[in-house]
Amino acid sequence: MENKLQVRNLRISFRTSNGKVQAVRGIDFDLHKGETLAIVGESGSGKSVTSKAILGILAGNSIVESGEIIYDGRDLLKISEEDFHHIRGDKIAMIFQDPMSSLNPIVRIGKQLTEAMILKGKVRQKESRRLFNTYIKNLSKAMVSAGVDAARAEGSCRNFDKFEFKHVELESAYNMSHDAAIEAIDDAEPLIFELEKKQPSRDASYRIKDIVKRSKMSIHPYVVPESDKQRTSELTSAIPGAFSHAKGDYTKAAALLSELVEILKKGAARPAPNFFRMGYYLTFSGKELPDMPVDKLNDFLKDYLDRDFMIAFIADAMTAIEFSAKESKQKMAEAVEALAKERAVFASEKLDKSACYAAYKSLAEKVKATIDPLEITKDSLTYTFPTSVKSELDTYFTAIKKNAKAVKVYERDKRKYERELASGKKPGWEVADAAVIDLELIKANIARIFDRLDEHYREMIKSFDTRDFKAETIAAIDYLMSNASGVAAKVTRSIAKDRAIKLMDEVGIAEPHKRYNQYPFEFSGGMRQRIVIAIALAANPDILICDEPTTALDVTIQSQILELINKLKEERHLSVIFITHDLGVVANMADNVAVMYAGKIVEYGTSEDIFYRAAHPYTWALLSSMPDLDTNEKLESIPGTPPNMIYPPKGDAFAPRNKYAMQIDFERQPPMFKISETHSAATWLLHPDAPKVEPPKILRDRIERMSRGRNTNNEQQ
Amino acid sequence: MSSNDEVLLRVEHLCQYFKIGPNAYTKAVDDVSFDIKRGEVFGLVGESGCGKTTTGRSIIKLYDITSGSVYFKGIRIAAGKKSYKEAIAKAKADLKEGKIDKAECDRIIAENRAAIKTADHDQKNCDREYSRQQIEKAKSEYLPKIAAAQGENKAKLEAEYKDVMRKARKTKLVTQIQMIFQDPIASLDPRMTVREIIAEGLIIQGERNKKVIDDKVYEMLELVGLVREHASRYPHEFSGGQRQRIGVARSIIMNPELIIADEPVSALDVSVQAQVINLLNDLRDKFGLTIMFIAHDLSVVKYFSDRIGVMYYGKMVELADSDELFLNPMHPYTKSLLSAIPLPDPKYEKARRRITYNPLAAHDYSVDKPSFRELKPGHFVMCNDAEYERYMKELK
Structure with a gap:
């Protein structure tokens, strides 16, 4: 299972006026994906x-004494x-x-819910764009070094960039309509039940407004098509009136709603075409979409895309990824050698400051070089190696000074305690152990970091032949797609409000529309x-x-x-x-x-x-x-x-x-x-x-x- | 488990409404009736906001109740007037529509006005009534003794008599009901020492002898598992469990007959929870305390209570012996509540399915209104005729 979070040898203390409280004393655990x-x-x-x-x-006042918390390649x-x-x-x-x-x-609940969404939305757009661009750039570079013709490599990468965004645009439009249809159905069904029972909840009119809005949103060629559009708009305009003039008799409103739900259900069940292929066709063929049923259309688009672009692109990308991985493997072998060579510097009785830092610098560079720019899941050990070793070294050399001081403090306290004891008093305090940082422990930590990296590299080199580059290429394309959709996803105020109300509903808050504008004390x-x-x-x-x-x-x-x-x-x-x-x-x-x-x-x-x-x-x-x-x-x-x-x-x-x-x-x-x-x-x-x-x-x-x-x-x- | 059937507290048709606007009320507690027998633990469960705490607070007269009455040891300590007022309004309306004649209407109005008067009187004077009883008791006990005694003995008896009389005049019936609050941090005054906190009730009750107060405080501290030295400390120096013990000591020093424990363990760690529950259990055995235990942790309630009442949105929906309730839950809400209890058994937990309760789908009360009925001795359920028959069948 994929490790999401690794906690290693975590020690945390708090400085207080009475001494150092050791709150966490060396814990290790892993958190896997999808695990509780x-x-x-x-x-x-x-x-x-x-x-x-x-x-x-x-x-x-906390002190992190040692340890790593590794998430996504970072400590x-x-x-x-x-x-x-x-x-x-x-x-x-x-x-x-x-x-x-x-x-x-x-601050009103609604604002608190949407604030982060809007702020994060903008940042995420930028971040996704950056990731997409870097990856495409790295890919095109690797293609060139792998021997693909430079003009072709650049061109295909640029093309991918272009039509991928068209694809995301088409797909998110469809998704929005499809989601709206499903949400409208989910909202409408309990309401119909309540109407039939003649006991609609107090926020029924809000809910109807919502359903109408969502039904209107769900009009899309592949969800609620032209043929149903007429009837849908008739229904959506008739329902609010039927409800507000019901005066206790809700049969008409319930019937209209049921009909609407039928149409939406039919729409939500319609098959969707492959928008990735459609995006390519619309961008480069310069022609309108041919009029045919969805499954046939899919096949047609697939043929077009494969012939024109995809097969060649995948082949190029695969050579690039394989090439880059091979290079990284080469570097890994070098790094293993370097690790074995420099190890002695960190294992001597008393570490030598300048030698240690010099060795650390050269090692960090070697390790950094092993990073494969085209890998998608970041290899946490390689990424955290330099910072981990550096921080251990820093603690080691500051500890030499600090320890002397701590021993002095301890001895002073102990003398005082013994004096009090000797004079017949019963001291109401104890002598805390000297806050000495264990130098051997730090050396052991460094050795462990080395061991882990060494083992990891050997494992990677050994398993190189069994790597499935085809699958990795597909994963890389998926990664690009997900980033592209991140760029296209805009969060406006009204989208954020919609999403917030949906979330409130999801966590079980009744009458979310009303609640949205309330304060926490309510x-x-x-x-x-x-x-x-x-x-x-x-x-x-x-x-x-x-x-x-x-x-x-x-x-x-x-x-x-x-x-x-x-x-x-x-x-x-x-x-x-x-x-x-x-x-x-x-x-x-x-x-x-x-x-x-x-x-x-x-x-x-x-x-x-x-x-x-x-x-x-x-x-x-x-x-x-x-x-x-x-x-x-x-x-x-x-x-x-x-x-x-x-x-x-x-x-x-x-x-x-x-x-x-x-x-x-x-x-x-x-x-x-x-x-x-x-x-x-x-x-x-x-x-x-x-x-x-x-x-x-x-x-x-x-x-x-x-x-x-x-x-x-x-x-x- | 209670040895006798003496009813200590009787709650009849208790309603507690809060005004939230012109002619708009929140019905926090709506027509709740139950008895608590001497020596038993009565558990009250339900989700937050269903009126458990309000019921407890209404009983101890922290609120003036809207309607209904509360009897403690046979004396009416709280009475509401809304039902009488409504009866008068209805009589007047009926007269206008010609359903009843003038004489009938006047009779109803006079009756209810009298009832309102008694309610007012009881509400105000229950303590005085009790204090009068105590004074009579003291008089009949001491006066003959004093008359018979001679010299030094007489003076001593007279001093004692004076002291007892003073206390009897100050005594209040409601102080025999004590409350333990949910949050042990918020319910202790941070600027008072533990001694002051625990002794406060005694002092208000008229105790002046410092030695007696100290002795009593020490006794209580030891009883709840703290030591004498703790008396001079402040609440912030204690851990959560110890603070809750101080709360318990404060309530039992008044020698109460009924303790209303409002979620006393909800805010505590499991291990400390066990300490406090064991303490309450010991005290109950020692003093024969009666406890009304309000909580939402059903395993604790089941462990601790003899009888359990289940509340939902201000109404009592089911009331039964605790074993009976867990064996044969009848009301759909009780079933849903029981299905939500998490147990320390992963395999059971993985298979557990929560039953959801939707009052709209579960009951049809549009024609036939529900009432609180007894299915079998001691097992009450809120239901209407159709449901009553169904439940009876299910029980067999």
Whole structure:
């Protein structure tokens, strides 16, 4: 599965007047495309800090001590604020815990919904144009170097540019009409039901206006054609009158609406021609479209396009892509050699500053050269290599100075503490460990970056022969098409309003037309949360981070919102990070679950691993402190509170609250023990020498009950 | 699970309307009736905005109710007048149309005017009534003793009598109903120490002895699982769960008979939720408290309550024992609500389908109006005749 987001060895602390609070202490996870990862834990376990780091909105007193958050070939911890504007809200969106504090109280809901859409719309147009142009330029360059005749290469690329935009124009016109027809049907059907029941909702007249508007929009040669146009316009002009003069008898309005829906349904089911081919024909043939049915027209256009342009273009593009990939492979082999050679510089006992930076510079250049300008999915390791190594080096050389100072501070504090102790006082404070940055750790980090890149290159070189360049060429053409459609997509105020109302409807807000002009305080908690979700979705993000989105909502709304997020995830292939402490919600949403405690991931697995085969005592405690519908015994609450992270415990952070804790739990931190391919947990209980421990009774009973319940359910079915 | 059938709180036809414009009202609570028996936990569930909290607040007299009455320990503590006024208006209209004669109309008007008067009186004077009862009780207890006592003993008894009388004069019936609020942060005054917060009720009630107050505060703190040293701290120094414990301590120091817990655990972490629920359960066993538990987390309500009422848009749609409700949900809204509960079981969750509730499609109330009927002992559902028969069949 494609990795959307990789978090590696993330450590975050906060500077406070009492000392350094270690909020996140080295966590790793991957987020795949279309996957939901749930992060579970008590408040203060570092879940929200992790998500804020991903979104680049950490508080000012935070220190990112180490780690990488890799998204789309970039390390989000190291890019500039300016670059982050293109990612935050657009690619990675967040739904916050408290809807009231994430809405502006003095701006109408409609404005808040459309503001970002309009702003982003302009930026996206420019950005798409830029990507399209660069790619076409690179392609034409590569074609020339691959040996294609220069004039031909340039000409075909220019031609592609021209007709591609015609294609997008045609296609978006069709899509608009088609979508309008479908929306009108979706809007009209419940209304007909209500009219037949003689109880239309209060906003019925708005809805009728909307349906009429959309029906008018759906007139298009391939949706609602000329033959139906007459009747459609008659109906659309008759319906509002029929409704407003109904006086309790809605049969006529309902009948007219039903007829309209019939026409639209027929229209929406009509086959569409291939606009890509049509665009080429209209641009270059200089002739009108021949009059024939859609399937025949498609074949005709295909022949024309293939003969005239496409086959040659694909062949040229393929040679170019193959050539460029080969070149990149060559460079990779060189880079592997260089990596092996320069490695020693970074592995010596004490790093030499000038030698390190020189080696880094030459390596960065070599690695940069391996980037294939024609690849579409960016290879994150290559892209992040220079920044990662540089930042590690920077920390290393500043740490040498800082560490000396930190040791001094520690010794001063310790002397003071001992003095107080000696004078018979009982100090109300503890000596925090010296804030020394581990130099060996940094060296290990650098070695790891090298290892990963080295391994990656070897893998790429090895798998070169199995690459399917035909498929890659098709993917490249798709990439160009999607960028071209990005250029053509305009967002005007009225389009934004339409889209906002549709979104509001989609997230389940009744009477969106009226609500559009209201202020946040006029909404109830659940409704506000829906608005926040709508705003997050307005930008059509890649990754959605949900920070306890349903904690403040009641069950029905909660389950509606979860369904909504699930539905949108399916439709838009979203990757979701879901932060919550409600395990019922996790069971519903998550593919994978990470249980966090005191800044570490203590257990990681698929949701079934966590709920049926939990291995960490903290997970047991969480699961058994929550009643389900059959619980009668006393609940097992977790005693005590999470540890103060200014003085992080030496051993397992959960040990003081854990009734299964052993001596070793207080002394050494447990490593992650792998239980199965997908499941791992950090507890000494999994060590082969550890005594065998059963989960608490309440939990075992529940698991048994659940499996029994499922079996009877299956039998009934 | 309640050992006796003594009704502690009776709510009859409670309506709470809020004015939102000229002649326009939001019917937050509309004709809700139920009983709470001594010693039981009564759960109230429903989606946000359905009037659960308003019901709780109306009972404790934070609002003046529009119509209906609330009886606590047999004394009417709140009464609304709208229904009587409507009856008078209807009588007048009927007279105009000639449906009833003048004498009949006058009789109805006089009756309802009298009812309004009693309602006003009850609304205002329920506390005085109770305080009078307490004074009588104190008098009958102490006066003979004082008369019989001699010398030093007499003086001591007299002082005690004075103290008790003062408290009896200040006592209020409504203070025996206490409330725990949803948000433990917002419901504690940030500028008061925990001691001041917890003792405030006692002081208002007329307790002057500092030692008694301190002892009581310490006792309460220990009862809810905090320690004495916490008394001199401020609310911001506590975690969410501890703050909610302070809220609980504040309400039980008044020695209440009924606690209205308005979503006490909704804002807390799971592990802390369990702590607070266990605490409430312990207190209930210890003092025989009666609790009205308002929440939207159905698993918690099921775990904690003996009987559950389901509300939808200001109306009570179903009321039954908690096991019965989860076993045989009858009203379509209850069914939809139960189908929305998330459980910590991924396989079940993947297969779970939420039932949607659309009142327009589910009921046909155009001719036959619904009312609250008993399907079987203790199981009430809002339905009309046709539905009543269908539900009865389904139950068998």
